[in-house]
Amino acid sequence: MTDMTLSAPARAASRNWTRIALRWLLFTLLGLFALFYLMPLFVMVTTSLKSLEEIRTGSLVAFPREVTFEAWRTAWSGACTGIQCEGLRPYFWNSVILAIPAVAISTILGAINGYVIAQWKFKGANLIFSLMLFGCFIPFQVVLLPMARMLGMMGIAGTIPGLIFVHVIYGIGFTTLFFRNYYVSIPQELVKAAKVDGAGFFRIFWSIFLPLSLPIVVVTVIWQFTQIWNDFLFGVSFSQAGTQPVTVALNNIVNSTTGVKEYNVDMAAAIIAALPTLLVYVVAGKYFIRGLTAGSVKG
Amino acid sequence: MAHILDIRNLYKNYGSTEILKDINVAIEPGDFLVLVGPSGCGKSTLLNCIAGLEPTSGGTIDIGGRDMTEVSPKDRDIAMVFQSYALYPTMSVAKNITFGMKVRGVDQATQEQKLQEVAQQLQIEPLLNRRPGQLSGGQRQRVAMGRALVRDPKLFLFDEPLSNLDAKLRVEMRTEIKKLHQNLNATMVYVTHDQIEAMTLATKIVVLKSGIVQQIGSPAEIYNKPANLFVADFMGSPAMNLIPARTKANGKGTRIEIERAGAAPLVLIDAHAKDLPEDVILGLRPEDIAEAGFRAGEDVQEADCLIDMVEPAGADTYVVSQLGGKHVTARLHAETSAQSGEMLPLAFDLSKVSYFVPESGERLN
Ligand SMILES: Nc1ncnc2c1ncn2[C@@H]1O[C@H](COP(=O)(O)OP(=O)(O)OP(=O)(O)O)[C@@H](O)[C@H]1O
Ligand SMILES: [Mg+2]
Numbered sequence: 001m002t003d004m005t006l007s008a009p010a011r012a013a014s015r016n017w018t019r020i021a022l023r024w025l026l027f028t029l030l031g032l033f034a035l036f037y038l039m040p041l042f043v044m045v046t047t048s049l050k051s052l053e054e055i056r057t058g059s060l061v062a063f064p065r066e067v068t069f070e071a072w073r074t075a076w077s078g079a080c081t082g083i084q085c086e087g088l089r090p091y092f093w094n095s096v097i098l099a100i101p102a103v104a105i106s107t108i109l110g111a112i113n114g115y116v117i118a119q120w121k122f123k124g125a126n127l128i129f130s131l132m133l134f135g136c137f138i139p140f141q142v143v144l145l146p147m148a149r150m151l152g153m154m155g156i157a158g159t160i161p162g163l164i165f166v167h168v169i170y171g172i173g174f175t176t177l178f179f180r181n182y183y184v185s186i187p188q189e190l191v192k193a194a195k196v197d198g199a200g201f202f203r204i205f206w207s208i209f210l211p212l213s214l215p216i217v218v219v220t221v222i223w224q225f226t227q228i229w230n231d232f233l234f235g236v237s238f239s240q241a242g243t244q245p246v247t248v249a250l251n252n253i254v255n256s257t258t259g260v261k262e263y264n265v266d267m268a269a270a271i272i273a274a275l276p277t278l279l280v281y282v283v284a285g286k287y288f289i290r291g292l293t294a295g296s297v298k299g
Numbered sequence: 300m301a302h303i304l305d306i307r308n309l310y311k312n313y314g315s316t317e318i319l320k321d322i323n324v325a326i327e328p329g330d331f332l333v334l335v336g337p338s339g340c341g342k343s344t345l346l347n348c349i350a351g352l353e354p355t356s357g358g359t360i361d362i363g364g365r366d367m368t369e370v371s372p373k374d375r376d377i378a379m380v381f382q383s384y385a386l387y388p389t390m391s392v393a394k395n396i397t398f399g400m401k402v403r404g405v406d407q408a409t410q411e412q413k414l415q416e417v418a419q420q421l422q423i424e425p426l427l428n429r430r431p432g433q434l435s436g437g438q439r440q441r442v443a444m445g446r447a448l449v450r451d452p453k454l455f456l457f458d459e460p461l462s463n464l465d466a467k468l469r470v471e472m473r474t475e476i477k478k479l480h481q482n483l484n485a486t487m488v489y490v491t492h493d494q495i496e497a498m499t500l501a502t503k504i505v506v507l508k509s510g511i512v513q514q515i516g517s518p519a520e521i522y523n524k525p526a527n528l529f530v531a532d533f534m535g536s537p538a539m540n541l542i543p544a545r546t547k548a549n550g551k552g553t554r555i556e557i558e559r560a561g562a563a564p565l566v567l568i569d570a571h572a573k574d575l576p577e578d579v580i581l582g583l584r585p586e587d588i589a590e591a592g593f594r595a596g597e598d599v600q601e602a603d604c605l606i607d608m609v610e611p612a613g614a615d616t617y618v619v620s621q622l623g624g625k626h627v628t629a630r631l632h633a634e635t636s637a638q639s640g641e642m643l644p645l646a647f648d649l650s651k652v653s654y655f656v657p658e659s660g661e662r663l664n
Contacts, residue, residue, distance in 0.1 A: 187385065193386075195371070196350060196378065197373075197446070198399055203402060208389070
């Protein structure tokens with residue numbers, strides 16, 4: 001009621017002040033959260049740039065007095081994983097040639113599955129979709145033994161194609177879910193119109209649905225890449241000496257130091273192992289948000 | 300002559316709900332069949348069944364003399380305009396229009412030529428490079444038309460193609476479609492809500508209600524001799540007057556009495572009607588009730604009526620009177636001296652009258 005006595009401009013001014021104050025409060029809070037999250041990264045980066053000597057004598061959160069990339073070099077090509085001392089490099093490439101096809105195949109299969117389930121309703125489509133969803137929630141541990149046996153029977157146990165196979169199977173549930181949910185919002189008339197125009201199943205997918213799919217492809221690729229690159233359990237269970245992915249090698253480096261613990265090398269190795277996922281987020285993060293919030297497509 | 304489209308005993312269910320019931324329609328080459336009916340009566344569903352986009356639950360559909368009931372849409376030789384346009388959102392207008400030709404392997408030069416023809420016809424030349432998302436509703440609708448018109452199919456299927464256009468454009472497009480129909484001698488099945496569209500375009504009208512065919516006939520038949528109360532009420536604007544009346548045989552003809560509140564019943568003598576039941580619903584279109592002296596003929600009968608309302612509508616003036624407990628509308632000439640609250644002699648043209656059974660709604664004469 002006191003507002004009634006204020007003139008209109010005065011009221012507007014006081015409202016403005018409240019708004020600005022609230023804004024600042026919000027930014028301060030967000031800034032604090034950001035600092036909190038960035039702290040470990042800061043420690044990792046600075047530690048990886050210090051010499052062992054400096055680590056032993058200096059403080060954990062201090063900037064390096066003298067920047068050296070020695071630890072990075074060691075981590076990349078000299079650190080020991082058990083008996084071999086080739087650094088992360090070979091395992092990093094293992095992860096690359098594992099993740100790229102696994103991401104590509106699971107995304108393509110997910111797109112086709114989603115397209116069929118959302119737009120080509122057939123008897124039992126809902127049941128199949130439910131089963132796939134269920135597949136998303138099966139814990140990794142449950143499938144380890146049956147999968148090992150299956151890979152053995154297929155003759156691809158301990159190989160990179162074997163790991164690709166595992167990741168594709170495990171990823172299809174998620175990728176199908178993503179694409180199906182995206183495609184159900186697309187009006188059924190599009191398929192009908194294309195059918196009348198004479199286009200078939202794959203033609204419609206290729207010419208009409210795929211061009212619409214960039215946001216959801218980005219979401220799926222980021223999701224799958226993060227999952228597959230960061231996976232440890234499948235990597236450690238289904239690989240052999242030469243085919244281990246980078247996560248397993250990182251673990252071996254950190255655990256197989258003899259004598260002094262080389263924190264700088266460990267940190268550098270950890271950052272190297274995490275770099276590709278970071279990169280994917282930086283490059284495609286904008287589309288990720290857009291893809292998650294993308295609404296239906298207006299004809 | 301061979302039917303170009305012959306639908307026999309067609310049924311369509313979604314789950315346990317029957318959407319279409321025992322549809323039988325046949326049309327000749329060059330026919331323009333218009334489907335009308337209230338929203339949700341199954342018009343789009345019927346069109347989808349003809350196109351092969353929805354499986355049928357019973358009956359057969361022949362197109363061009365071949366049983367197409369199980370044939371896929373692309374082999375039915377049809378083109379369709381969808382109610383929701385269904386334009387391909389990532390393709391330009393030009394690509395949308397030529398997609399069908401591209402899929403069918405038509406050569407580039409022909410595609411380009413057809414595209415230009417259609418774009419000119421539909422006045423969408425300046426839009427060819429835009430995406431559908433950058434068009435207004437009416438523009439989208441014309442693009443959707445264009446996509447059908449570049450083809451040369453046995454059968455065109457149109458699902459309310461003009462519903463989103465403004466009045467002027469709609470009239471233009473209506474004329475355009477009519478011309479197109481005459482020039483191409485194309486066969487068309489056309490869904491609309493618009494009475495005038497139905498009357499001006501159709502060579503044959505099908506009136507649907509709840510998935511059941513109410514009447515099939517030429518526009519004149521549907522308009523002048525509606526098969527039941529539903530059709531009588533649905534077709535025509537303003538609607539046909541449907542007045543409860545009592546009848547009594549009167550020599551060779553029939554004496555018709557219509558109750559009026561606070562006045563003696565209105566009595567008309569129909570010299571031709573015979574063997575009517577005692578209670579009927581009398582149907583007379585507004586234009587068949589005129590001001591006395593403005594309509595002549597041996598079946599025209601005059602009577603004084605109390606005018607409740609006068610509604611000038613430009614070219615005509617509508618007056619409303621209370622007869623048989625119903626508002627009855629008469630269409631008078633624009634310069635009428637009718638005043639609300641006064642008596643006016645009206646002329647009822649009984650040569651155009653329809654009689655219906657009150658309970659079943661069936662037509663009697
Ligand atoms: N996929 C479906 N599943 C179940 N019922 C449906 C489906 N599609 C349509 N229907 C029902 O079928 C009936 C007919 O629908 P249809 O779209 O053919 O109506 P319409 O005559 O074209 O109406 P409008 O004039 O509003 O376009 C409606 O009652 C509708 O609810
Ligand atoms: Mg419809």
